[in-house]
Amino acid sequence: MSLPGTLGIDFGTSNSAMAWATPGDTARLIALEGEATAMPTAVFYNSEDLSTHFGRDAVAQYLEGTEGRLMRSLKSLLGSPLLQETTVVNHRQVSFQDIIATFLATLRERATRALGTAPTRVVLGRPVHFVDDDAARDAQAEGALLQAAYSVGFEQVSFQLEPIAAALDYERRLSRESTVLVVDLGGGTSDFTVVRLGPQRMQQVERAHDVLATTGVHIGGTDFDHRLSLEQVMPLLGYRHLGPDGREVPSRVFLDLATWHLIHRLSTQKALTEAQALWTNYADVGLHRRLMRVLTERHGHHIAHAVEQAKIRCSQFDSDAVVDLAFVEPALAAPMSAAALREQLDALFQRTVACARECVQQAGLADNQLAAIYLTGGSSALRPFQRVLQAAFAGVPLVEGDLFGGVASGLAYSG
Numbered sequence: 001m002s003l004p005g006t007l008g009i010d011f012g013t014s015n016s017a018m019a020w021a022t023p024g025d026t027a028r029l030i031a032l033e034g035e036a037t038a039m040p041t042a043v044f045y046n047s048e049d050l051s052t053h054f055g056r057d058a059v060a061q062y063l064e065g066t067e068g069r070l071m072r073s074l075k076s077l078l079g080s081p082l083l084q085e086t087t088v089v090n091h092r093q094v095s096f097q098d099i100i101a102t103f104l105a106t107l108r109e110r111a112t113r114a115l116g117t118a119p120t121r122v123v124l125g126r127p128v129h130f131v132d133d134d135a136a137r138d139a140q141a142e143g144a145l146l147q148a149a150y151s152v153g154f155e156q157v158s159f160q161l162e163p164i165a166a167a168l169d170y171e172r173r174l175s176r177e178s179t180v181l182v183v184d185l186g187g188g189t190s191d192f193t194v195v196r197l198g199p200q201r202m203q204q205v206e207r208a209h210d211v212l213a214t215t216g217v218h219i220g221g222t223d224f225d226h227r228l229s230l231e232q233v234m235p236l237l238g239y240r241h242l243g244p245d246g247r248e249v250p251s252r253v254f255l256d257l258a259t260w261h262l263i264h265r266l267s268t269q270k271a272l273t274e275a276q277a278l279w280t281n282y283a284d285v286g287l288h289r290r291l292m293r294v295l296t297e298r299h300g301h302h303i304a305h306a307v308e309q310a311k312i313r314c315s316q317f318d319s320d321a322v323v324d325l326a327f328v329e330p331a332l333a334a335p336m337s338a339a340a341l342r343e344q345l346d347a348l349f350q351r352t353v354a355c356a357r358e359c360v361q362q363a364g365l366a367d368n369q370l371a372a373i374y375l376t377g378g379s380s381a382l383r384p385f386q387r388v389l390q391a392a393f394a395g396v397p398l399v400e401g402d403l404f405g406g407v408a409s410g411l412a413y414s415g
């Protein structure tokens with residue numbers, strides 16, 4: 001029996017969520033891990049007992065030091081040549097496309113458990129651009145996600161732009177007609193839309209004419225973490241360190257370590273051998289020993305996680321924070337001041353805000369025609385970003401929304 005409703009799946013770079021809506025009803029977010037309705041987009045292959053884990057469970061297994069491989073930021077691989085590359089996990093050769101399918105299969109299983117029967121009609125979210133300025137690779141990325149969804153048993157699959165989904169969710173809270181700029185700043189992408197919303201418009205089936213413009217850019221929280229890790233933490237392992245010949249240590253290993261979706265590359269024997277050979281490039285071999293400890297003990301994701309946590313603390317309390325690296329070496333830590341956060345991320349904020357500006361321009365509106373700027377996505381909570389955005393749209397009220405569930409609900413409504 002097929003259920004008369006739509007499952008919205010927000011397959012996010014950092015977190016995923018799902019919601020279920022039947023015509024005329026309020027969407028309901030599906031509990032994915034206990035009560036939690038959002039779960040980290042993470043897969044852990046435990047090599048001690050060959051089991052596979054997802055979400056918080058996957059992250060916890062890794063942080064507890066269980067032997068195995070953690071995969072994060074899987075969505076960042078869509079549209080990249082790495083997608084079809086294979087890697088060995090638990091004695092099996094799998095492609096990253098397979099790993100994405102495994103994650104979607106788990107989402108489907110959990111939705112089926114919550115609904116009592118398997119959903120058939122699915123709306124998947126997608127960013128405005130999976131890949132910037134490359135329509136062919138962008139289409140490839142969507143195609144790969146579609147194929148993964150079919151391969152795990154979903155039958156009717158369509159796509160909706162994530163910022164439009166966020167807008168449809170926000171619309172439920174509006175009591176009068178307004179034109180808003182929706183800002184969805186997530187882990188991998190920043191997406192914008194200018195839309196006309198309102199209780200009367202909500203009743204209409206055809207909404208395309210209410211969407212005045214959409215824009216997007218491949219910048220998100222994982223890029224902020226990348227920048228901060230390179231500036232604050234990687235120098236402790238030898239990034240930009242000068243060797244005896246006065247030249248910098250080759251940077252590749254640090255760039256991979258600071259990039260969520262590339263960290264897994266450093267767990268191969270080949271990567272370890274290459275890193276071992278770097279010792280001649282160091283004047284201070286203590287830094288090289290530390291790098292090797294990080295690689296052999298597989299602290300890469302732990303460092304990324306520590307940087308992310310420090311970023312969030314720094315933003316939330318608008319005060320200086322510390323990246324605690326005691327798991328690498330007793331008392332090792334990197335400072336992260338509120339000023340450093342602001343300065344190091346400013347160029348990324350400026351590009352993001354320029355994309356928001358372009359969206360309003362494409363919509364043909366002046367700022368004073370916007371009733372509000374609606375913020376969603378985890379990174380939209382970053383205070384220094386909000387300040388840059390507010391400065392660019394002086395006088396337009398910022399409305400903070402549902403950070404992690406709004407897109408999934410809106411996708412379910414789009415069905």
Ligand SMILES: Nc1ncnc2c1ncn2[C@@H]1O[C@H](COP(=O)(O)OP(=O)(O)OP(=O)(O)O)[C@@H](O)[C@H]1O
Pocket residue numbers: 011012013014015016075162185186187188189190220221222308311312315316376377378379380381382403404
């Ligand atoms: N309070 C906070 N302040 C700043 N950043 C935060 C906060 N909470 C979460 N983040 C960041 O938000 C990002 C995740 O947001 P979200 O779950 O909306 O992304 P996503 O939907 O997985 O990604 P995308 O939509 O780009 O595919 C992470 O980079 C995380 O570090």
Ligand SMILES: [Mg+2]
Pocket residue numbers: 010012013162184186187377407
């Ligand atoms: Mg998102």
